[in-house]
Amino acid sequence: MTRDVAHALMQPHSVSVPANIAEAFRRRSKPGKARCMNIAEGSLEESRYCLILAQDLGCGDATHRSVVAEVVSRLLGAYAAAILAPRS
Secondary structure, X not given: OOHHHHHHHHHHHHHHHHHHHHXXXXXXXXXXXXXXXXXXXXXXXXXXXXXXXXXXXXXXXXXXXXXXXXXXXXXXXXXXXXHHOOOO
16 A cells, blocks of 8 residues: 555545534534534544554554544543533
């Protein structure tokens, strides 16, 4: 597998993450916002899988990108939880 193929596999998922975050900001309801964030989390997990696959197939070291994906995952999870948390 070449880097171009790995890039082609990963691109739709990596573009979907910020697109779903942007869509969440347009939603008016809390469940709608949380749903968009959940879809972004799913796309991020697909991106992580592509990173692992690309590394396993010898397309480079994905360690740094995996660390960044973990940080983004935590941020998305925290934001989704904050959206759904009852206000006191």
